[in-house]
Every structure is written in C-alpha cells, then in structure tokens.
Amino acid sequence: MDLEKFRNDVYIMTKKLSVNLQEKDIPKLNYVRQQLIEMYQKNLVKINHSILELICASNLISRGYAVDVEKEISEILVCDIFAKKGGGNTIIEIxxxxxxxxxxxxxxxxxxxxxxxxxxxxxxxxxxxxxxxxxxxxxxxxxxxxxxxxxxxxxxxxxxxxxxxxxxxxxxxxxxxxxxxxxxxxxxxxxxxxxxxxxxxxxxxxxxxxxxxxxxxxx
Known part of the structure; x- marks a missing residue:
C-alpha cells in the first residue's frame, strides 16, 4: 500500500476536475476524494477504480447531485457511486x-x-x-x-x-x-x-x- 502515491494521484485528478466545477461545488468533490483516501487506508479501493469514480462523481456534482462513493445500499450490495438530487437518486456501477x-x-x-x-x-x-x-x-x-x-x-x-x-x-x-x-x-x-x-x-x-x-x- 502506497498511501502517498494514492493521495497524490487523487489530488492531481481532483484539481484537474475542479476546473470545470463552480466554486461552490469544489468542496463536494473534495469530500468524495477524502472518502476514497480513507477507504484506501482500509484497503477497500484501488487507484484505477478510484480515478474512475472521481471522474463520474465530478460530472454528477456539476449537475447538482450530492455524491457518495462505495455506499452500502443493502446487506449484500455496495455501489460505486450513489448520488441524490431532489427526490430522486442515481446509482452508477463502473x-x-x-x-x-x-x-x-x-x-x-x-x-x-x-x-x-x-x-x-x-x-x-x-x-x-x-x-x-x-x-x-x-x-x-x-x-x-x-x-x-x-x-x-x-x-x-x-x-x-x-x-x-x-x-x-x-x-x-x-x-x-x-x-x-x-x-x-x-x-x-x-x-x-x-x-x-x-x-x-x-x-x-x-x-x-x-x-x-x-x-x-x-x-
């Protein structure tokens, strides 16, 4: 496990993605990044998949969604991306x-x-x-x-x-x-x-x- 390399990669990608977000939405993407860092420390995610999740999350955030990653939705299911907006929700599996x-x-x-x-x-x-x-x-x-x-x-x-x-x-x-x-x-x-x-x-x-x-x- 190389936490420094993982952290560096997700920070670079977050900075790249933030260019296309409104200022108020950047903390929402940073929140997703922090979720991934914490999960990596528990050996629950890998960098390739995490980068894909960040890119998808950024797209949803730009459209007004609140996003969580690796969210438990049942006793046996954990979804890659769970996003909420208004009264609806979206799940994305990568x-x-x-x-x-x-x-x-x-x-x-x-x-x-x-x-x-x-x-x-x-x-x-x-x-x-x-x-x-x-x-x-x-x-x-x-x-x-x-x-x-x-x-x-x-x-x-x-x-x-x-x-x-x-x-x-x-x-x-x-x-x-x-x-x-x-x-x-x-x-x-x-x-x-x-x-x-x-x-x-x-x-x-x-x-x-x-x-x-x-x-x-x-x-």
Missing part, C-alpha cells in the same frame, strides 16, 4: 472489463452475467441506474434491458436468469428483479481527458452492436 483468473475459459459469459446481475440487483435501489466504462472497453448490454418490463418475454427473462444462475447462487438473481430491472444510461469515461459522455442504452447498443456481432457476441 465496469472495467476485469475478470478473475478462475473465469479465464468463460470470460464473455461471466462478464455478461455480471452486467446482467448488476442491472437486476442495483436498479431496484434507485430511480436511475447507469453503467460506466472506460472508453477503451465494450459492454455487452443484453437487449432485454432495452425493453420496458411489460414488453419482456418470459423466455427471454428466463434466459437471462439461467446465465446468472451459473455464477450467482448465494443469493441467486431473482426472476422478478430481472423482469423489472431498468437501465437509464451508459457513461463512457475518458480517463486522460477527465470527462464522461452519457449515452442512452439504445444509442450505446446501436454503436457497439456491429463490433460485438463480428465477434459473435449477442445476448
């Missing part, structure tokens, strides 16, 4: 594409199941749920989540559940959570530039579908 060594032989199914599980589990705890990813990666967004719940077919919901059940058993992903899950947007994170671009799910799928299809990835 996906870097990392998969553990034990899934070296089924990386795509595992990664997609993780995305499915996050949409199903986290979206029930907020009014808006979004995924975020570095601009260097692709997220295989299951097409079922582009449809409203009343347009989702039973067999398609079950297909998602069957894949999730391969990896999530304790507790499993519930059928109704998949049926009622909602995905508000996808954030593309430009780490070097220190900004995000928000896309609606259909727009993101339209942009990435051809690339994924060429690799015969379709869910």
């Amino acid at each position: 996906e870097t594409g990392f998969t553990p060594p034990e899934h070296a032989m089924d990386t795509i199914d595992y990664f997609t199941a993780r995305i499915m599980s996050k949409i199903a589990r986290y979206s029930q705890h907020c009014s808006k749920f979004s995924l975020a990813s570095p601009a260097t990666g692709l997220l295989p967004i299951p097409k079922i989540f582009l449809l409203p719940p009343n347009a989702r077919k039973k067999e398609d919901v079950q297909k998602v559940k069957n894949l999730c059940d391969r990896y999530y058993k304790n507790p499993p992903i519930e059928y109704d959570d998949i049926l009622n899950a909602h995905l508000h947007s996808i954030y593309l994170i430009n780490i070097d530039g220190g900004f995000v671009k928000e896309l609606d799910p259909q727009g993101y799928v339209d942009l990435t579908n051809d690339l994924l299809s060429r690799s015969e990835i379709e869910y």
Whole structure:
C-alpha cells in the first residue's frame, strides 16, 4: 500500500476536475476524494477504480447531485457511486472489463452475467441506474434491458436468469428483479481527458452492436 502515491494521484485528478466545477461545488468533490483516501487506508479501493469514480462523481456534482462513493445500499450490495438530487437518486456501477483468473475459459459469459446481475440487483435501489466504462472497453448490454418490463418475454427473462444462475447462487438473481430491472444510461469515461459522455442504452447498443456481432457476441 502506497498511501502517498494514492493521495497524490487523487489530488492531481481532483484539481484537474475542479476546473470545470463552480466554486461552490469544489468542496463536494473534495469530500468524495477524502472518502476514497480513507477507504484506501482500509484497503477497500484501488487507484484505477478510484480515478474512475472521481471522474463520474465530478460530472454528477456539476449537475447538482450530492455524491457518495462505495455506499452500502443493502446487506449484500455496495455501489460505486450513489448520488441524490431532489427526490430522486442515481446509482452508477463502473465496469472495467476485469475478470478473475478462475473465469479465464468463460470470460464473455461471466462478464455478461455480471452486467446482467448488476442491472437486476442495483436498479431496484434507485430511480436511475447507469453503467460506466472506460472508453477503451465494450459492454455487452443484453437487449432485454432495452425493453420496458411489460414488453419482456418470459423466455427471454428466463434466459437471462439461467446465465446468472451459473455464477450467482448465494443469493441467486431473482426472476422478478430481472423482469423489472431498468437501465437509464451508459457513461463512457475518458480517463486522460477527465470527462464522461452519457449515452442512452439504445444509442450505446446501436454503436457497439456491429463490433460485438463480428465477434459473435449477442445476448
């Protein structure tokens, strides 16, 4: 653990991001930075993920949200970013594409199941749920989540559940959570530039579908 290096990196990024914030909002970003420093001291976060959280938090703060990171929202769930504004709240989960060594032989199914599980589990705890990813990666967004719940077919919901059940058993992903899950947007994170671009799910799928299809990835 290199606390000095971590602290230096998050201070540099915070200073960079603060240029695009109003003066009154800078303390809100500093608060997020301090949360991350304290969590790093407890070995709960790493620098790569923390930088991504800072960039997303800055975007939300600039739009009037109050932001917390690594917030516990249930007995089993801790979300990357929890933001409140008025009577609504937003959760953002950041996906870097990392998969553990034990899934070296089924990386795509595992990664997609993780995305499915996050949409199903986290979206029930907020009014808006979004995924975020570095601009260097692709997220295989299951097409079922582009449809409203009343347009989702039973067999398609079950297909998602069957894949999730391969990896999530304790507790499993519930059928109704998949049926009622909602995905508000996808954030593309430009780490070097220190900004995000928000896309609606259909727009993101339209942009990435051809690339994924060429690799015969379709869910």
